[in-house]
Amino acid sequence: MIGIVVAVFAAAPTPVAVAQAEIMAAMTDSAAGWNAGDLDRFMRVYSAAADTSFVVKDGIVSGKAAIAARYRPRFAPEVAAKRGTLSFEVIRFTLLDARHALLIARYRLRFAEAREQRGPTSLVFVREAGGWRIVADHSS
Template identity: 30%
Template sequence: MFLAFFVQANTDKDEIISIMTAQETAWNKGQLEQYMAGYWQSEKLKFVGKNGIKYGWQATLDNYKLSYPTKEAMGQLKFEILSVETTEKTAFVLGKWTLYKETQDVSGFYTLLWKKIDDQWKIIIDHSS
């Protein structure tokens, strides 16, 4: 029983890392809608940043578009995943993000709460600073 849970947790961790890798790729191509595919497409999604809390998938996408109006403004994103803790239906990811830009690189940290919804992992809360 314990071994089966451990194997599932590793599979879930790999799936989450794969989604985050796809998000990096989409961001670096300037494809914000594809980047947002990792997020729960719901008005209950919460994004917490330096300007407070945004509620909802569309509001989060709109905020990204406002903050990063061009591919050049987006820079090149790199996630450094520091830890992934999983249960059967939830996961907690802690890491560092860096945007490599022409003028000046910027970086910060993130905590992501993931939930398995309809057998797919989705970010339901993102706290990035």
């Protein structure tokens, strides 16, 4: 009797798929921080680099501490219900090179009174020692 051996090879995940999964895990954790009212956890996804930027209607906010200061009023206990529940939906993911990626997504804030706010966000990430971190954020 001749035996037939069949080997099943699972395709290794591509670098793009791995980067996207890691970044979306970081974004999911950030949203969980928002939803829990934990500013530090929400901000963990941002790079501590001095030139980390957040585009606002009046210009650019630079630095993680300044970005956190801008968000801090939304994390006060008395406004928790007004903060809403945050989630993200990927529109496009591009691995720019081994250390940089672009995520274009739609953020969604759902509020208790059945209303929601949503809009696009463009995020540039850099791979740092602690994982993928946002270095440029433009959300509208």
